Amino acid sequence: MKNPMHASLSWQIFRHVVLMAGAAVFLLPFVWMLSTSLKPADEIFREGFHLLPQHWAAIENYSKALTQVPLLRYLVNGIVVCAGILVLQIIVALPAAYCFAKLQFRGKRLAWGLVMMSLMIPFQATAIPLYILLYHAGLLDTTAALIIPFIASGFGIFLMRQFFMGVPNDLIHAARLDGMSEFELVWRIMMPAAMPALIAFSIFSVVWHWNDYFWPLLVINTADLATPPLGTMFFKNEEAGTDFGPLMAGTVIITLPLLLFFLSAQKRFIEGVTLSGVKG
Template sequence: MTAPRGLPFAILRHVLLGIGAVFMLAPFVWMLSLSLKPADEIFTTDLRLLPQRWDAVRNYSEAFRKVPLHRYLLNGAIVTATIFSLQVLVALPAAYALAKLRFGLAKPLFALVLFGLLIPGHVPAIPHYIMLSSAGLLDSYAALVFPSMISVFGIFWIRQFFKTVPDDLIHAARLDGLSEFAIVWRIMLPTAAPALVAFGIVSVVFHWNDYFWPLLVVTSPDMAMPALGTVYLRNTEAGTDYGPLMAGTVIITAPLVIAFLVAQRRFIEGMTLTGIKG
């Protein structure tokens, strides 16, 4: 009995994926390992994943004692949730208009959205900073949220999903007397749930891990986002104590991993259903 023709390719593909997974996961596994070890085992020449003497309780308790780690997690939750809510509030009507309404400026406006995808987020940082400084909003939640409240990627992503929604569904809603705004929030919003989950994962991960913008606008440790909080943890008087530093990094990373695992099915569904349509 001969093996299927595609079997060697399938084996090679899985081997390459496995090697890639090992390289991607290795830093996180090592970070978790260091968070469980005492200082003398962190700097040893022996390569061990599991510690000989467990020091997890001290490392994790020290991480919360040295800096207000719970405050950083709260700031991250508030800022990322607010940003995502505002992005959806703007992106849904804009994406619906670009995908389903027929008007003369639809193509030029979509071209501007595509052009906006090419502009790095660092480019408008200085104008945003000057504007927020003039308004006296630095070192506040408003300063952390304002530059990201409109996402051109979110508009593009949801617009691509709306292109896959049958026009008959919208025509039926119009025949039932629904306005365009009612169609957006009562028909298109539930329909776009997989795309919104996928976009939400991308948005939350990006802003949770954002270091550049909080570093510019945050001046007090209590307003720090999680990524910036790890710097404050390292800059304390025991900055070379890598056990608590790694423990704090594990705590800051854990919510993203848990959120992805919970929303994994929806995320994959959203990635699959959102096709590249013109």
């Protein structure tokens, strides 16, 4: 008869090996990116596998990344765009989610069905109508063109609504008895209660829009308005083609803020995703 403790230990070892193998597969492109950012040009395409460079070119590559193109400006543009989108999404998503979770009104089921339907439509399908709309509004090649199309987030409304479904109705009734309006209730009661879900949504939103290449490429022509992914296009040498060392160094710098942001909010992110599980 098998020892239950032995079987349990074997399963834990197997599970951790599988998880570590999966983590290695996902981390490999980032490790390779970091390795390439440290190598001189003649080593990048050299035959054989060399994780560490034989001749270090880190200072040269990272200096070029910061001086060959205005990378810091692109980072600032990315922060402005992501922060603007996130703030406006929260302003729209929180009241909408509260209405869907705690209020009864005519057309609620239809409106909720439209929100859910919006999650099934890829952004690329609506890109051309949005482009034409911004063209007629005279907003192409502006920061507003990068922000306005993303103000309403169906995913944000869905995530917040799922969290609000778990907030006790007695808490809301007590707040109303204390004289709070629905507007005050959303921002003074529901928002603090939903902070884990809000942080989880913030990570999703920031990562998505920080890495977005398609939409900025479509609506931005001025280099000074470029976001970080769009800015990586400019690491080119007319004679030698793409300068991969500085390109990878710039990509490391662009990725670093997202990594720090996620690590700082990791605990709340896991709580938010867990507590926002599907409720009735």
